[in-house]
Structures are given as structure tokens and as C-alpha cells.
Amino acid sequence: MAVLVTGGAGYIGSHTVAELLARGEEVVVADNLQQGHRQAVLGGKLYEGDIRDAAFMDRVFQENRIDAVIHFAAHSLVGESMQNPAKYYHNNVYGTLCLLEKMNEYGVKKIVFSSTAATYGEPENVPIVESDRTLPTNAYGETKLAMEKMMRWFDTAHGIKYVSLRYFNAAGAHESGRIGEDHKPETHLIPIILQVALNQRPHISIFGDDYATPDGTCIRDYIHVTDLSDAHILAVEKLRGGGESSIYNLGNGKGFSVKEVIEIARRVTGHPIPAVMEARRTGDPAILVASSERTRAELGWKPRRDSLEQIIESAWTWHQSHPAGYAD
Incomplete structure (x- = not known):
């Protein structure tokens, strides 16, 4: 079947x-x-x-x-x-x-x-x-x-x-390195950050740093x-x-702030990844994080790649070998 x-x-x-x-x-x-x-x-x-x-x-x-x-x-x-x-x-x-x-x-x-x-x-x-x-x-x-x-x-x-x-x-991207994330237009934070590291964008924009979070930027899963x-x-x-x-x-249960994602991407890529602060976007909640306790208990789901470093490293590996996405 x-x-x-x-x-x-x-x-x-x-x-x-x-x-x-x-x-x-x-x-x-x-x-x-x-x-x-x-x-x-x-x-x-x-x-x-x-x-x-x-x-x-x-x-x-x-x-x-x-x-x-x-x-x-x-x-x-x-x-x-x-x-x-x-x-x-x-x-x-x-x-x-x-x-x-x-x-x-x-x-x-x-x-x-x-x-x-x-x-x-x-x-x-x-x-x-x-x-x-x-x-x-x-x-x-x-x-x-x-x-x-x-x-x-x-x-x-x-x-x-x-x-x-x-x-x-x-x-992130598949461990084989054969498939990864390629959207046109790209709207997701991590691949956009990596486009900066590939010198395809001059900087990453941070939309607001005055949210009620530890570093003032939005937290996401x-x-x-x-x-x-x-x-x-x-x-x-x-x-x-x-x-x-x-x-x-x-969900990962805790989330990562925009600044945390950028900083980890800097360490992974070795690129300075300039960031520019811009005004808040309408409708962006401060924190969006989901609990997966029920999923873990009932489906037996256990993420094996749960560190942000692992996620970004896998994405970076794919984007380096596919700088233009699948057009390569």
C-alpha cells in the first residue's frame, strides 16, 4: 500500500x-x-x-x-x-x-x-x-x-x-544535503539571514526591539x-x-528570539550578518511558542535535532551548495 x-x-x-x-x-x-x-x-x-x-x-x-x-x-x-x-x-x-x-x-x-x-x-x-x-x-x-x-x-x-x-x-535541511528550503519570494527568517551570509542581501532587518521579551525582539518556535x-x-x-x-x-516549548537566531547564525557561518533595526510590523505577537507535550506522550514524538545550532548548520550546508536554490 x-x-x-x-x-x-x-x-x-x-x-x-x-x-x-x-x-x-x-x-x-x-x-x-x-x-x-x-x-x-x-x-x-x-x-x-x-x-x-x-x-x-x-x-x-x-x-x-x-x-x-x-x-x-x-x-x-x-x-x-x-x-x-x-x-x-x-x-x-x-x-x-x-x-x-x-x-x-x-x-x-x-x-x-x-x-x-x-x-x-x-x-x-x-x-x-x-x-x-x-x-x-x-x-x-x-x-x-x-x-x-x-x-x-x-x-x-x-x-x-x-x-x-x-x-x-x-x-533546516535534510542530512543528505540534497534537499532544503527554497521559496520565491523567501519570507522565513533563517534562510533570509543565510542570504545575508551568502552576500545576497546587505543586512537582516529586525522589526522591533521593544517587545516584552528578554532582549526585546520577538520569540518564535x-x-x-x-x-x-x-x-x-x-x-x-x-x-x-x-x-x-x-x-x-x-513545538520546541521555549522558542528563540530574533536576536538569538541572528547571533547563532553568525557563529555558524562566520559572517558578521549586519542587522538593521526597523519599526514593528503590524500584528506581530511578542511570543509564539507551542507545547508538544501531548504529541510526545501520545505519538511518541521526540525531536532528534532540537538545538538551534543543528538546525542552522544543516540549513547553511544546503544553502552553501545551492546558493540559488534548486535553480543551481
Whole structure:
């Protein structure tokens, strides 16, 4: 039986494909390659197409014996979602509806969903726990929450069991050095810092240093992308074992400030990485950190690359060998 990975040519998706292959799984990837990269798919069967295309999805399901789905295919830029919410509702929400309908049609009853801790909005607790209220502050988080709710009703009506994984910032690169993080435009802090170290940017901007944190800069969660991949695979194993639908956070439990990330990147790269202080950005909470205690207890998830140095070192190794990303 095969695992279908939607969005499997993207950053987290491709790392999950690599880990599935390392475990001897049969892997099928469906990706329209708008954001993903063909070179990032290290094996399995790649189908280029859109999950909203019924004929395309019929071919994927008819040509493979799929027993579980890991769903990454979604737009994920907060700013863009506020400027063009229709794009996010059509791709994220309608795309998930199309996927769930095909899963039900072909009798596939297990899905692991790559969600986001943005479903919580402004945190009421630090670290955030799964029982906290969900009140997204942007269209991206709202669409992910809508996707989760849709899965709950498909479980009720059709018995499609799901695990939704909520997390903030994936970072780092695969230990093989073959795949890493390549977004255009790049919006994530660590690769932007490393672009400075590669002399592709003159400096890194720090948006505000007057937050209620130890050094005045925002604190965020960072998890190595392969550890995130491991969590998705553990969730598949839970569903294969007859587990019930669940929602889990993935987090490091403490977070790192912007200044801490920059300083560690300076040590790793040996580059001065100039920083320029700028005004706060609207809507940036001081601290966003998720608790993963429940995930560790129920899924047996234990991050193996939990130091920020390890995360940045792996990213730096990949970016040095791929200074232009997959265009190299």
C-alpha cells in the first residue's frame, strides 16, 4: 500500500517523502509544481497536477493502491492571504474538499494534515496547548482552521480519520544535503539571514526591539524539518493502528528570539550578518511558542535535532551548495 503526499515537492513535503522512502514506504506524490520543485522529490512516483482537478485525482487513485494521505498542498503566506483571501479559500479549502471527496470515493480513510499554529491567533497561553481557543488573525490561519473542521465532519459522515499537526516554523535541511528550503519570494527568517551570509542581501532587518521579551525582539518556535517529517509519519502509523482523529501541536516549548537566531547564525557561518533595526510590523505577537507535550506522550514524538545550532548548520550546508536554490 502507498502513502499519497500532496504537495510532496514542497519544502516540508519533500523532506517527508525522503523519510517515508527511508522507511521502505511506497510513496506517491501529487504536486502542481507552482511552489514545489521537481528536483526535491527524491523518489516514488511524481504526478504533476492539481488536487482540484477531478480527472487528475482519479488517475492518481486508480493507478495506485493508496491507504493513507499526508496533505501539504496549500498556500501559506500570511501577507498574501490578507491581500487575496479568495486565492487561499479556493486552493486551501476547496482543494481539501476535492481531496476528501476523492478519498471517500476510493475508500481511503486516513489523512494526516499539515496545519498551522496560526489557527490559534493571538495566544492566550505561552506555550500554546491544543485546548486553547482558535481565533485566527489572518486569512491563511482561517483557511487552515476551516480545513480542520471539514475533516472533522468527513470523519463523522464517512469515517475518514485524521490527524492535524499544528506548528509554526520549519527550518533546516535534510542530512543528505540534497534537499532544503527554497521559496520565491523567501519570507522565513533563517534562510533570509543565510542570504545575508551568502552576500545576497546587505543586512537582516529586525522589526522591533521593544517587545516584552528578554532582549526585546520577538520569540518564535523553530523545529528541524526532518523532525516535523517524523511527526507526520508517526501520525500515519497511529491511524494505521486504528487511532482516533486528533489534533497535535509540534513545538520546541521555549522558542528563540530574533536576536538569538541572528547571533547563532553568525557563529555558524562566520559572517558578521549586519542587522538593521526597523519599526514593528503590524500584528506581530511578542511570543509564539507551542507545547508538544501531548504529541510526545501520545505519538511518541521526540525531536532528534532540537538545538538551534543543528538546525542552522544543516540549513547553511544546503544553502552553501545551492546558493540559488534548486535553480543551481
